[in-house]
Every structure is written in structure tokens, then in C-alpha cells.
Amino acid sequence: MKKVFLYLPCVLLILVALSQIYITQTNGLLTPAKGGGFGMFSTVDKLNNRVVIVSGVFDKREVKIKVNTNDPFFKKxxxxxxxxxxxxxxxxxxxxxxxxxxxxxxxxxxxxIKIQVKKCVFDNQTASIAYETVNELSMPYRQTRK
Known part of the structure; x- marks a missing residue:
């Protein structure tokens, strides 16, 4: 019984590591750096390289909405x-x-309102960087008070 408790932390750490690797490789929502650091030096998909794009849909016409991340309103x-x-x-x-x-x-x-999150990918064949959509969501826009 003591041997079970001795190996339990190792087994739990391995399970956590495998689940983090699985999450980063399957659905792409989590960056490798956020996924426990597994593969963080082998990819350009870092948090700083992810882009959030906000668009408004006005009568079936999509227009990008510029969100100033330096604005005090944004910070608050x-x-x-x-x-x-x-x-x-x-x-x-x-x-x-x-x-x-x-x-x-x-x-x-x-x-x-349409929100897209894109990640940076590197194409080995053309030696170029591009952005691919990780996830996007459209929802009715509701004006709210502060």
C-alpha cells in the first residue's frame, strides 16, 4: 500500500501533462506555452501572437470595430x-x-457582433507567417450600461 502512495504523485503529474498536451494539440484553444509549457519553444503560437478581431454586422454588412487597447475605458x-x-x-x-x-x-x-480569435502559424513550405482562426462567435449586440 505504501508503494501506491509513493507513485501516486508521479502518476498524477503524468496525467496532467498528457491532458495539457492533448488540449493544445486537438482543439487549439490553449497555446502550448499555457498548456504547461510543452512545446512552447517549437511554435509561434504564443499569447502575444494571438489576435482578437471584433466586427459589427450592420444590415448583413460586416464592419471591423477598432478597439483601442490603450484606452483607459478598455483597461477599466x-x-x-x-x-x-x-x-x-x-x-x-x-x-x-x-x-x-x-x-x-x-x-x-x-x-x-462577431468576435474572432486568430493564432499565428508558420508555413515551412513557403517560409511565411499567416493567421488562422482558432474560434469565432457571432451574437446579438446588446448595449449595456457601465
């Missing part, structure tokens, strides 16, 4: 949800960001 109301969505762009994190984006003052109110 949006930064936390923005970083969560960029680090782990699950549908629930994108939905929370979409709700928080309702605090933006826009000149025209969109019918829908």
Missing part, C-alpha cells in the same frame, strides 16, 4: 475579458467578451 471594463478570450477562446469566454463589449459607445448600433 474590457481588458480582463479580452485577455481571457485571447488566452483560451472557448465559446463561453467569447460570449462573456461579447457581453462586455456592450459597454462600448458606438456611433451606430450593430445587429450582431
Amino acid at each position: 471594463f474590457l481588458e480582463k475579458e479580452w485577455q481571457k478570450a485571447r488566452a483560451y477562446p472557448s465559446n463561453s469566454n467569447l460570449r462573456e467578451l461579447g457581453k462586455t463589449l456592450g459597454k462600448l459607445k458606438l456611433s451606430k448600433t450593430p445587429d450582431y
